[in-house]
Amino acid sequence: MSVLLAFGCAVLFATGTWMLLQRRLSRILIGVGLMGHGANILLLTSGGEGGESPIIGTAPAADFSDPLPQALALTSIVITFGVTAFLLALGYRSWKITHDDVVEDDVEDRFIASRWSSDQIVEESREAEREQAADEDRL
Amino acid sequence: MNALIPLPVIVPLLGAALCVVAARARMVQRVISLAALTSNVVVSIILFIRVDDDGMAVTQAGGWKAPLGITLAVDRLAAVMLVVSSLMLLWVLVYAIGQGAEESRFAAFNPVYLVLAAGVSASFITGDLFNLFVAFEMMLVASYVLLTLGGRPGQVRSGMSYVVISLIASTFFITALALIYAATGTVNMAELAERTPELSSGVRTGFSLLLIAVFGVKAGLFPLFFWLPDSYPTAPGAITAVFAGLLTKVGVYAIIRSQTLLFPPDAQQGTLLLVVAGLTMVVGVLGAIAQDDLRRMLSFHIVSHIGYMIFGLALFTLAGIAGAVFYVVHHIVVKTALFLVVGLVEWHAGSDRLSRVGGIVRSAPMIAVLFAFPALSIAGLPPFSGFVGKFALVGAGIESSEWVIVAVSLLVSLLTIYVMVRIWSNVFWGEAEDAQVEARMESEAGRVPWVMSAATSVVVAMSLLLMVFAGPLYSFAERTAADLLKPEQYVETVLRGGS
Numbered sequence: 060m061s062v063l064l065a066f067g068c069a070v071l072f073a074t075g076t077w078m079l080l081q082r083r084l085s086r087i088l089i090g091v092g093l094m095g096h097g098a099n100i101l102l103l104t105s106g107g108e109g110g111e112s113p114i115i116g117t118a119p120a121a122d123f124s125d126p127l128p129q130a131l132a133l134t135s136i137v138i139t140f141g142v143t144a145f146l147l148a149l150g151y152r153s154w155k156i157t158h159d160d161v162v163e164d165d166v167e168d169r170f171i172a173s174r175w176s177s178d179q180i181v182e183e184s185r186e187a188e189r190e191q192a193a194d195e196d197r198l
Numbered sequence: 199m200n201a202l203i204p205l206p207v208i209v210p211l212l213g214a215a216l217c218v219v220a221a222r223a224r225m226v227q228r229v230i231s232l233a234a235l236t237s238n239v240v241v242s243i244i245l246f247i248r249v250d251d252d253g254m255a256v257t258q259a260g261g262w263k264a265p266l267g268i269t270l271a272v273d274r275l276a277a278v279m280l281v282v283s284s285l286m287l288l289w290v291l292v293y294a295i296g297q298g299a300e301e302s303r304f305a306a307f308n309p310v311y312l313v314l315a316a317g318v319s320a321s322f323i324t325g326d327l328f329n330l331f332v333a334f335e336m337m338l339v340a341s342y343v344l345l346t347l348g349g350r351p352g353q354v355r356s357g358m359s360y361v362v363i364s365l366i367a368s369t370f371f372i373t374a375l376a377l378i379y380a381a382t383g384t385v386n387m388a389e390l391a392e393r394t395p396e397l398s399s400g401v402r403t404g405f406s407l408l409l410i411a412v413f414g415v416k417a418g419l420f421p422l423f424f425w426l427p428d429s430y431p432t433a434p435g436a437i438t439a440v441f442a443g444l445l446t447k448v449g450v451y452a453i454i455r456s457q458t459l460l461f462p463p464d465a466q467q468g469t470l471l472l473v474v475a476g477l478t479m480v481v482g483v484l485g486a487i488a489q490d491d492l493r494r495m496l497s498f499h500i501v502s503h504i505g506y507m508i509f510g511l512a513l514f515t516l517a518g519i520a521g522a523v524f525y526v527v528h529h530i531v532v533k534t535a536l537f538l539v540v541g542l543v544e545w546h547a548g549s550d551r552l553s554r555v556g557g558i559v560r561s562a563p564m565i566a567v568l569f570a571f572p573a574l575s576i577a578g579l580p581p582f583s584g585f586v587g588k589f590a591l592v593g594a595g596i597e598s599s600e601w602v603i604v605a606v607s608l609l610v611s612l613l614t615i616y617v618m619v620r621i622w623s624n625v626f627w628g629e630a631e632d633a634q635v636e637a638r639m640e641s642e643a644g645r646v647p648w649v650m651s652a653a654t655s656v657v658v659a660m661s662l663l664l665m666v667f668a669g670p671l672y673s674f675a676e677r678t679a680a681d682l683l684k685p686e687q688y689v690e691t692v693l694r695g696g697s
Contacts, residue, residue: 091362101372101376105380107380134332135372149357
């Protein structure tokens with residue numbers, strides 16, 4: 060059981076990391092979600108072997124599964140849920156502004172790096188980001 | 199007295215709830231927020247005085263004994279952080295009300311700001327690693343909302359990367375917690391301190407590194423700082439001041455706490471932290487030199503100064519940690535003051551670009567004076583508090599014969615002076631290089647509201663008080679460092695309720 064959970068956890072982390080490296084916020088969001096699930100499963104397995112539900116009087120105390128990681132996992136699920144909802148709202152806002160949810164680079168950085176005409180830099184970096192996102196979409 | 203401990207968290211949260219109810223009445227919201235934050239200041243000062251006299255105070259939430267319940271503990275470090283942070287939160291709110299921009303446009307501002315205050319306080323007083331995670335999240339979620347409050351394209355863009363990076367750091371925090379719980383069976387910091395010596399040294403070092411990485415993202419350590427200069431400048435004016443002054447320092451606090459309390463000396467990452475500190479200082483200040491935008495310049499500059507604090511901690515000596523604690527307190531006040539002044543410059547000139555603004559010394563000498571004091575202090579010129587902090591850190595470095603880092607820190611100090619001089623000569627001297635800016639500076643619109651100037655003056659005055667009371671504050675920092683180097687006392691008080 061633990062091996063299976065550990066394996067599942069590894070798969071979630073791996074796929075989550077892959078999704079995080081994409082350009083589009085919608086994919087990054089899925090990546091964050093997957094990684095969050097991986098972390099929560101890890102938290103759940105940290106309590107050791109599963110057992111009876113830990114309610115006093117229903118089973119001998121020695122058979123109880125550890126309730127603390129369950130409580131911790133529940134808290135972290137709620138928090139991840141809230142933040143994911145916020146990110147979705149942000150993605151929607153971004154879509155309303157630019158009709159896209161590509162995560163853009165910091166233009167000021169490039170501007171400082173080259174001290175060039177800033178409008179041109181903005182255009183070029185937007186263009187490159189869109190192309191990268193389109194490439195990823197084709198995959 | 200122990201009943202006071204949860205108040206810095208509970209009062210702002212209650213205030214936030216009331217502010218939501220009073221969403222339509224901005225005046226009521228303001229009264230509630232100011233009252234809640236004032237109560238925080240009073241409670242923190244009482245706690246500070248009592249803790250310094252009688253030793254640390256502990257309370258167990260819900261009355262459950264230590265390893266089971268949630269421990270709330272205030273020792274000297276937590277007490278001083280509470281006092282400084284509550285003062286800054288209060289005056290920045292006054293400033294935001296005076297500015298009237300986001301604060302008066304959005305009903306969400308006041309409640310979210312109070313949640314931020316509660317999250318910051320909770321991070322300082324918690325004695326439980328998982329609760330620290332919850333406190334961080336409270337603070338971060340509030341900061342996400344405040345950062346993107348206007349919904350402008352720039353804010354949405356930088357908000358996306360800020361939220362995603364914070365989320366990844368939080369995921370790593372959960373991972374670290376899961377592994378630590380699996381290895382030790384506890385998340386209570388005092389109990390962890392007793393159990394980590396039983397772990398094998400490899401596991402211990404792994405945990406130590408994992409926690410440094412998690413808190414390093416929040417503190418803005420090299421190489422994890424890249425999100426900071428990108429996102430902070432886009433936040434509404436007053437909010438940037440709170441972020442710059444407080445949020446990174448909560449990360450630094452967590453690094454200091456976890457390194458000194460949780461890990462025995464052989465798992466403390468002295469050398470690694472020294473290298474990271476040196477790189478953070480250099481990269482931060484070089485980044486600041488290259489910028490044209492005042493806020494981005496100061497944001498890079500925060501990163502550079504985080505390096506000084508980590509440098510003090512990394513020595514793991516009494517003098518080093520005392521210097522770090524002093525520097526954290528100094529930096530919170532001075533950096534907040536600088537960002538508030540940048541807000542004034544922006545109001546006055548309508549821009550914060552070095553290449554456009556100029557000649558403020560003549561058009562608004564008051565702003566120039568308000569900038570000069572914190573700028574000189576942060577550059578480390580005597581007799582300001584920045585000098586005392588840097589002097590203490592360099593002295594501690596020499597004592598430990600860490601010559602390289604001492605040389606780096608002195609070099610970075612020189613570069614800091616260069617940054618401040620560059621700001622001064624571009625923004626305050628010379629001529630405005632932009633007709634729009636010039637017109638605004640001369641017109642009625644460029645006159646800064648008195649509440650904003652007053653709030654900034656108070657914060658600048660506090661930074662001067664740090665200079666006047668540098669002696670007592672430094673001896674307090676030494677007592678704090680002595681506590682931090684003897685974690686047995688913390689463990690004893692939390693677990694067995696007495697020293």
